[in-house]
Every structure is written in C-alpha cells, then in structure tokens.
Amino acid sequence: MFDLSLLPEGGLKWLHGTGDHRDVVLSTRIRLARNIEGIAFPSRSREGERLRVLQLMKDAQPHVAGLKGAVLLRMDQLEPNDRQLLHERHLVSKELAGLEASGVRGASAVLVGESSGVMINEEDHLRLQAVHAGLAPREAIDQLLALDREIGSRVPYAYHDEFGFLTSCPTNTGTGLRVSMLIHLPGLVLTKEIGKVLSGLQAMGLTYRGWYGEGSEVVGNFFQFSNQMTLGRSEEALVDELQRVVRHVIEREHEARRVLWRDAGYIIEDKLWRAYGTLRFARSLTFDEAMNYLSGVRLAVGLQLITGLSVSTLNKLLIFCQGAHLSYAEGRVLKDHEANIARARYVREALGAESPEFTGHSDGPQSRDT
Amino acid sequence: MLCDECREHDASVHLTKLVRGEVAQEHLCAQCAAARGITTTVTTPKSVLGEFLHAVQQQEVTDASESTRCSFCNMTLKDFRTSGRLGCAQCYTAFEGRLRELLLRVHRHSQHQGRRYMPPASHILEQATTVGELRDRLQRAIFNEEFELAASLRDKLKDVE
Secondary structure (H helix, E strand, O other): OOOHHHOHHHHOHHHHOOOEOOOOEEEEEEEEEEOEOOOOOHHHOOHHHHHHHHHHHHHHHHHOHHHOOOEEEEHHHOOHHHHHHHHHOOOOOOOOOOOOOOOOOOOOEEEEOOOEEEEEOOOOOEEEEEEEEOEOHHHHHHHHHHHHHHHHOOOOEOEEOOOEEOOOOOOOOEOOEEEEEEEEOHHHHHOOOHHHHHHHHHHOOEEEEEOOEOOOOOOOOEEEEEEOOOOOOOHHHHHHHHHHHHHHHHHHHHHHHHHHHHHHHHHHHHHHHHHHHHHHHOOOOOHHHHHHHHHHHHHHHHOOOEEOOOHHHHHHHHHHOOHHHHHHHHOOOOOHHHHHHHHHHHHHHHHHOOOOEEOOOOOOOHHHHO | OEOOOOOOOEOOEEEEEEEOOEEEEEEEOHHHHHHOOOOOOOOOOOOHHHHHHHHHHHOOOOHHHHOOEOOOOOOEHHHHHHHOOOOOOOHHHHOHHHHHHHHHHHHOOOOOOOOOOOOOOHHHHHHHHHHHHHHHHHHHHHHOOOHHHHHHHHHHHHHHO
C-alpha cells in the first residue's frame, strides 16, 4: 500500500466542509478534457505514445504553478486497493482506476494537488480537474482555467477552429468541460418531489449521476448534477447555467424539509433518531446502510435536531467508511463481512468522539402526542 | 385494484402520503402516476454514451463513407460506430462532415464558443518536440541494442535539456 500522507491534504481539501450552502452542496467539481496534438488518443494509442504523454506532463509540471506540490501516481504501478481508494476519494475515474473490465491502462497516472489535479491517459490524454467545497463554481472555474492556460502554454493541445478542443468522445468536444455538483436531497426524496426535479433537469439538457459518477447508483440521497452539452457555449455560461438550476433545487430542498417537519415532524424525528442510534451502536454496517443512515444524520443536523456535529466530520465519514479506505486503515484487504464490522466500529468511534447536543422541536410534533 | 384516478387500469403504484401528520393511501396506474410526475424509484439515467451511440447509429450510412479511413490513426467510421470513441485529433478532419452532423445532434451547435486556444510559443514547442523525439529514439536504440547510437542520442539529449 502506498503512503497516503504523501498526498497534499490527502487530495480531500473539500472535506473541510466550508463554502456556500454546505448543508446541501458537498462539492463543486469541474474537469476539462484535453488532448495533445500529434498523438493518438489513449484508447487507440500504443504504450510508447502514452509514455510520451506522461513524459510531456512530467516535463511541464515544474513550470506550472497550479501543480506546485502535486504528487504523481502511476496507476499501472499501484495495487488494486490503492487504485480503488483513489476512486473512492473521487480523485480518479473508474476507468483510470482500472476498475472496468478492460483493466488498468499502461502509463496511466494522476497528478494530485490540494484542490486540483490532472488525470493522465484516461479517455483523453489529460483531464484537468478542480474540486471545491460547497457551491463554489466561480472559484473552481477560475482555478481550472488558470491551470489550463499554464499547461496549454507548455503542451500543444489538439484544437480545431470550429469544433474547439478535440476529445476522444464527441460528447465532450468544444469546451471539454463537465461541471458537477454533489448535492444531498433527502427532503425531495422523502416528499417524492425528486422525480419532478430530475425530469426537469433532463428537459433542460442537464443530467444527474450517482455517488461514484457516470453509470453509478444513487446512494444516501446524494446526487451529482452536471451539464451534458459541452459545445456552443462558453465555459462560464455552462457553469452559470448549472449553478442557477442548483440554487433553485436548494430552495426546493429547503421547502421540502419545512413541509416534512410541519406535516410529519414526529415521523421524521423518529426516523432520524433511529439513524443516529444505529450508527452510534451497530456492530456491522453495509456501505449502503451506512450511507443511508449518514444521510439521515446529515438531515438531522440540517434541521438542527442535532447540533455540534460538524459538516466536516460528516463528510469525512462518507469517504472513510468506504471499502478500500477501511482496508487501508486495517493494513490488509478486507472481505465484505470484515469490512462491515470495521465500518461499524469506525463510524461508532468517530461519532463517539464528538459531543453533539440534541434538541427536540418545541412547537413540533411532540406536543401533538401529548 | 383499480387506479384511484382513471378507474380503468390496474393500480401498480401505491403511495403512502402524509397530509398534516395523517397517513393517506393512494393507488395509481403507471400512466396516471407518470402524468403526475411520480417516479417510484430513483435510478440514474442511461449513460450519455448509450444515447450518443444510438445517435451515431441513427446517422445514414453509405458504403463509401463507411470505409473512409483516418490517415493518421487508421480508424474507419465503422470502428467509431462500434466504440463511440475517435482515434485521434485527425479523425475530426477525416470525418468532418459526419461529425458536424453528430455534434449538432448532441450539442445543438457545432461552433465552439468557449475560450480560444493559442498553441505554445514556437520555441517551447520545438524544444518539447525535440526532447520528446530524442527520448523516443533513445529508447528505440536501447531496445534494439544499438548502444553506440544510444550513447550519442543521450549526449544530444543532455545538450538540449
């Protein structure tokens, strides 16, 4: 196993849980797909060409301020659990982590900085990415475009006057930009309003994904909302459009939480207490269970039923209760049932170390029961 | 059980609603549920690639265009239809007409509106290419056990760097 402490901030600066609307929006992530002129795209290139791409980035890195202190990890030289762990941290895609049927690609690598990085030899030669806590599209796009300018002045990109930046898949052509916001929508799911929100999203040419990005399932009421079209609009316009929609969804989420509390407060209160109790005392937890209960506790914090439990602790729990992280902490690869036990222990201890305060809701449902 | 709304079809969606703390049951058929925007499970949409490949396959095919080959990476339109991925930047020129149609379908535009790109100043580019090429040639020389050639390439590389 490699030494995680080598990574600047563990590549997880966004976990600090700062940023606007942090109670609903966990992170804002943007990536730019770029390819290098004169070299076949990774899926069609030979190992030698991919090594050339890697070398070009190694040569460029010392001159790129945005990559100062970034650590380079060769994916094809890491053990499977380490690659899985980087994927769980959302630092590399499933494809780059070699978790798909085709396995890990030769000369594939990732540069990990505090809040930005570059995937090398993924579907495209380069995937520049920036992640910020909360709703922070401006910070993310400014940082990423600056990084793009720096790298692009060292490495010749494949570019076309009409089509823009050329990518392996034409769904990314143009800006090569995908902006996604990881948002927690328990209120909309519980009130069953989520279906309308999601179909509205698709009608606007936007889309959504699950916890692990493209092709993954939604767990714990966490959704990644993102743009689908990349060509014909400026980078800023694409980011602003998603931001506008997400702001509207945040309002609807708050409204749904108010309705739930007003109309079914005692049911909600009971549900959230059960979630907290299970996490605090269970001896075995599957990943899906943990995510669902953590979603409940997160909602309880949002409703101020629980205070003194920080967003950063909750964020940390989401990342560190995943399988490869538990295996890393134990120093060996755990089987599923072992991971469930390790997960329950980890969550129990993390929550036990906090000293939250618990409140009921004075004008809420308790009075109705008496 | 018949649908509460249309009273025609079998109810397949059973809703438990909370109205002012009271539990109310509602039974709807799939059509009426869909009409009211109710979805029963939260699933992720089909992958963009799936829809996109469908769009690719919808394009009219003529034998002549199918066998057009990219002169750089040797890819054909047929290969692209299978994988959904292009082989290199030159493919955009080789299949320009077809790709423009496809981009219009996927993005509703084909003209890039984002930031324009200026390639690196020529001297940096030249140096990068030279270093890269020298490295490639050096590795090939080592692989072929042409050690004299390798030595001179290594010296040249040092000079350039």
